[in-house]
Amino acid sequence: MTDRFGGTDRYIxxxxxxxxxxxxxxxxRPLLIKGEPGTGKTQLALEVARSLDxxxxxWHVKSTSxxxxxxxxxxxxxRLRDSQLGEARVADIRNYIVRGKLWEAFASEVQPVLxxxxxxxxxxxxxxxxxxxxxxMEFYVHETRELVQARHRPVIIITSNNEKELPDAFLRRxxxxxxxxPDADTMQRIVEVHHPGLKRELLAEALGAFxxxxxxxxxxxxxxxxxxxxxxxxxxxxxxxxxxxRSDDPKKSIPPLYGALIKNEQDVHLFEQLVFLSRRxx
Amino acid sequence: xxxxxxxxxxxxxxxxxxxxxxxLLRALxxxxxxxxxxxxxxxxxxxxxKDESHFDRYDRVFAEHFAGAERAFAALMADVPPDWLKSLxxxxxxxxxxxxxxxxxxxxxxxxxLRERLREQKERHxxxxxxxxxxxxxxxxxxxxxxxGVRIGSQGQRQRRAVKVWEAREYRNLDDRRELGTRNLKMxxxxxRRFAREGAADQLDLDGTIDATARNAGWLDLKLVPERRNAVxxxxxxxxxxxxxxxxxxxxxxxxAARSEFKHLKTFYFHNCVYESLxxxxxxxxxxxxxxxxxxxxxxxxxxxxxxxxxTMSPHEIVQPGGSVEHWNDEPGTAWMQRLTxxxxxxxxxxxxxxxxxxxxxxxxxxxxxxxxxxxxLTLEGLDRATTSLRRAGAGSPGGRxxxxxxxxxxxxxxxxxxxxxxxxxx
Numbered sequence: 001m002t003d004r005f006g007g008t009d010r011y012i013x014x015x016x017x018x019x020x021x022x023x024x025x026x027x028x029r030p031l032l033i034k035g036e037p038g039t040g041k042t043q044l045a046l047e048v049a050r051s052l053d054x055x056x057x058x059w060h061v062k063s064t065s066x067x068x069x070x071x072x073x074x075x076x077x078x079r080l081r082d083s084q085l086g087e088a089r090v091a092d093i094r095n096y097i098v099r100g101k102l103w104e105a106f107a108s109e110v111q112p113v114l115x116x117x118x119x120x121x122x123x124x125x126x127x128x129x130x131x132x133x134x135x136x137m138e139f140y141v142h143e144t145r146e147l148v149q150a151r152h153r154p155v156i157i158i159t160s161n162n163e164k165e166l167p168d169a170f171l172r173r174x175x176x177x178x179x180x181x182p183d184a185d186t187m188q189r190i191v192e193v194h195h196p197g198l199k200r201e202l203l204a205e206a207l208g209a210f211x212x213x214x215x216x217x218x219x220x221x222x223x224x225x226x227x228x229x230x231x232x233x234x235x236x237x238x239x240x241x242x243x244x245x246r247s248d249d250p251k252k253s254i255p256p257l258y259g260a261l262i263k264n265e266q267d268v269h270l271f272e273q274l275v276f277l278s279r280r281x282x
Numbered sequence: 283x284x285x286x287x288x289x290x291x292x293x294x295x296x297x298x299x300x301x302x303x304x305x306l307l308r309a310l311x312x313x314x315x316x317x318x319x320x321x322x323x324x325x326x327x328x329x330x331x332k333d334e335s336h337f338d339r340y341d342r343v344f345a346e347h348f349a350g351a352e353r354a355f356a357a358l359m360a361d362v363p364p365d366w367l368k369s370l371x372x373x374x375x376x377x378x379x380x381x382x383x384x385x386x387x388x389x390x391x392x393x394x395x396l397r398e399r400l401r402e403q404k405e406r407h408x409x410x411x412x413x414x415x416x417x418x419x420x421x422x423x424x425x426x427x428x429x430x431g432v433r434i435g436s437q438g439q440r441q442r443r444a445v446k447v448w449e450a451r452e453y454r455n456l457d458d459r460r461e462l463g464t465r466n467l468k469m470x471x472x473x474x475r476r477f478a479r480e481g482a483a484d485q486l487d488l489d490g491t492i493d494a495t496a497r498n499a500g501w502l503d504l505k506l507v508p509e510r511r512n513a514v515x516x517x518x519x520x521x522x523x524x525x526x527x528x529x530x531x532x533x534x535x536x537x538x539a540a541r542s543e544f545k546h547l548k549t550f551y552f553h554n555c556v557y558e559s560l561x562x563x564x565x566x567x568x569x570x571x572x573x574x575x576x577x578x579x580x581x582x583x584x585x586x587x588x589x590x591x592x593x594t595m596s597p598h599e600i601v602q603p604g605g606s607v608e609h610w611n612d613e614p615g616t617a618w619m620q621r622l623t624x625x626x627x628x629x630x631x632x633x634x635x636x637x638x639x640x641x642x643x644x645x646x647x648x649x650x651x652x653x654x655x656x657x658x659x660l661t662l663e664g665l666d667r668a669t670t671s672l673r674r675a676g677a678g679s680p681g682g683r684x685x686x687x688x689x690x691x692x693x694x695x696x697x698x699x700x701x702x703x704x705x706x707x708x709x
Contacts, residue, residue: 016324023314023325027305034334064482080502171332172299178334217569266576 011040011047012182012190020177021048021157030116030134030156032171035179037161038224044179045115045157054155055108058115059101065122067129070102074143093143102133103148111152120163127170135173182225184211194229195236205245206232209255213262216271223261231260287347291330294339298330305329319348471543471669483508515546517581517626521591522551522564524607529634532660533590536632540588548585550577554595555615555649556622557606574618578625586672587622587629590660593649594635600648619652629653630668634660 005021007013013021021044024031033041049056059070079096082089089095099107105114119127133139137150158174160166182190184207191203210231214222223231234257244256255261262268288303306329314325323344331340483506490505497503518540520533540547550560550572559571598605600615623629631649633640637659640646650657656671658664 015321016328019314019321019324020328023309023312023328026312026314027309029305032332064484077502077504084502166332168297168299168332172301174332175305175328176332177328178337217571 005048005051008047008051010193011043012186012193013044013047014180014182014186017044017177017179020175024157024175025052025155027175028137028153028155030158030174032158032160032166032174032176033179034160034162034176036181036222036224038226039179039181040225041159041179042115042117045113045117045159048155048157049113052113052155054110055112056115057101057105057108057112057154058117060117061119061122061126063121063123065126067126067133068100070100070116070130071133071139071148072100072103072141073098097141097143102139105154106137106148106150108151108154112154114154114156116156116158118161119158120160120166124164124167127166131169131173134170187225187228190225191229191232195232198232198236199242201242202235202240202245203232205242206235209245210261213255213258213271216274219262219267219270220264221262221267223263227261227263231257234260287326287343288330290343290347291340294343296331296336296339296343302330471539471665485509512545514544515581515585516540516544516548517577517585517587518547518549519556519560519587519589519591520549520551521554521589521593523553525554525592525594526634529592529660532634536590536660536665546585548581552591553606553608554591555599555606556589556618557609557611557615558613558618574621578621581626583626583628585626585628587626588668588672589629589631589653591631591633591649592635593631593633593646593657594643595645597645597648600645600652616652619649623653628672628674629656630671631657632660632664632668633657637664 005013005025006018020031023029033044035041045058046056048054074093075096075098079090079093101114105112134156137153138147140147187207188203191198191207206228210223210228213219238257240256258271259268262271284303284307288298291298306326309325309329310322326344327337327340331337485507487505487507490507491503494503494505495501518537520537526533537549550562551564551567552560556574558575559573560577561567561571563570595607596605599607600619603612603614604610605614631653633646635643635646640650640657646657656668658668658671
């Protein structure tokens with residue numbers, strides 16, 4: 001078990017990201033990750049757990065999530081039903097306390113990694129309700145009058161898509177890292193990690209075509225790393241030659257299988273229109 | 283040294299707290315970063331800056347403190363030599379001189395002459411009455427006086443009637459952090475609230491549960507309802523740059539108040555009048571634009587539209603195809619304004635100019651007519667009137683598809699003159 005994270009054979013981390021992870025592991029502070037969709041925010045937590053050889057607990061936040069869900073839930077309804085049915089387990093309230101992800105992580109035998117995914121999806125008060133839990137790594141169960149404390153401070157990785165602003169008090173307790181969209185060099189390394197042995201020519205052409213699509217003005221959702229990887233997988237499956245991707249005029253040709261890159265109907269429409277226009281004016 | 287750096291960051295507007303500073307020190311103690319400047323830069327940014335839009339400020343302060351006096355500000359200057367268009371003195375014109383100024387006649391002629399002169403002219407020019415420069419009486423340039431003038435690069439209070447702005451302006455996004463004075467605005471905006479139960483049913487409906495349980499002969503039957511939320515949706519369209527520079531503060535206050543008040547708030551910017559596209563981010567206003575037709579498709583007539591602008595411009599910009607100061611627009615602003623008002627029945631225009639002054643500027647009257655009289659001053663009282671008007675369902679023309687959804691759709695019908703009349707300005 002090591003203590004330093006330095007990317008893995010499946011995940012290319014930039015040096016500043018590596019340092020952010022290491023700092024938050026060392027100081028036991030949550031790390032807040034933001035960035036464009038599809039740049040590997042969620043993947044990061046999985047890879048950190050894998051490279052440090054720690055168990056991972058994933059808490060996927062939804063718009064209806066409450067902070068309490070992560071701690072524990074008291075299933076009063078089934079207790080009431082059991083009491084009407086005359087079950088014996090009704091006497092012990094602990095039978096009806098359901099542990100949440102945070103509690104599970106706190107109870108882990110070794111230092112775990114806890115992923116709180118897409119925290120911005122939840123209600124605006126959600127992060128505020130977790131302040132004490134993230135700070136002191138403990139919480140109180142009112143029903144059983146019991147204080148739950150973390151055995152080891154978990155490595156907490158929180159991702160956000162910036163749909164809502166997070167409160168200052170919450171931000172103050174986190175380290176922050178913004179994953180930039182990778183430049184062409186980093187992207188090349190990322191693709192090589194995922195598709196080793198890819199022909200150099202095909203890679204160069206594919207990257208060129210990819211960045212051209214990304215630069216199309218007015219796209220609603222620009223294709224990101226994950227879409228590029230899917231697209232390359234498709235290109236390989238269909239055995240498309242590199243020449244098919246080449247074009248002298250960037251606007252002239254539609255890359256093959258572009259459906260993997262452009263996901264939005266309006267964007268597809270816009271893209272086709274642009275290509276059509278530049279053909280007509282030629 | 284680090285304390286000074288920290289204070290410098292706070293001065294530059296990065297909201298870093300002492301706790302964060304202490305955690306940076308602890309990270310340094312724990313030897314997370316080695317002794318390179320690059321790693322310290324990352325570590326400091328990670329610990330102190332929690333919003334990627336503040337990265338730029340951090341960079342500036344970092345450069346100032348650790349790389350000598352090298353100021354990043356210089357990079358912000360435009361490539362245009364600043365003194366080329368900078369006016370040195372404000373020349374005073376007499377009434378007699380003003381009368382002597384003649385219009386070159388016609389809009390097309392104006393543009394054509396300008397194109398010619400731009401080609402002819404290579405150097406900075408000041409005074410005189412032909413070349414483009416400052417303080418002259420030529421119809422081109424700025425700081426001068428000609429009622430039908432074309433403005434080229436200028437700062438400060440001048441005649442706000444120029445027809446084209448040919449300058450590289452630094453447009454910044456409105457700062458929504460301003461809290462001072464926004465409380466009153468919030469209270470006024472609160473009147474727009476409309477609560478509705480929407481989304482997942484996750485709250486206990488006590489009355490419903492009691493009722494259903496009783497019907498079930500005491501067997502528990504839980505009923506859930508969705509939470510009550512403010513369901514009002516507001517689309518905010520802000521005029522930015524040009525003559526709006528005088529009103530930035532008032533607009534920031536409004537924007538700041540609106541942002542915290544509405545859960546569904548979308549903001550778009552335009553310049554002077556709405557044409558075929560708008561933008562959401564002023565830093566990328568040339569690359570990332572949203573077409574107005576798409577806006578009409580995306581937002582249904584449920585959305586309440588609040589437009590903010592001083593409506594002060596040359597009448598050309600509203601009624602003339604190609605009248606926009608920034609680009610060539612195929613259709614006049616009137617067509618786009620009519621599409622907007624037809625699609626969104628609940629629409630109001632807030633004007634930061636005092637109401638008394640509206641009649642002095644012809645374009646204000648024209649836009650006021652275009653929004654069906656729903657123009658209000660950007661004051662607390664005006665905001666009250668605007669919210670009242672927005673609460674009324676369909677105060678203007680009835681909702682429905684905008685006429686001619688295609689880019690070249692026929693003349694939009696409405697309570698307005700079907701064919702925009704040419705202005706008779708300065709003939």
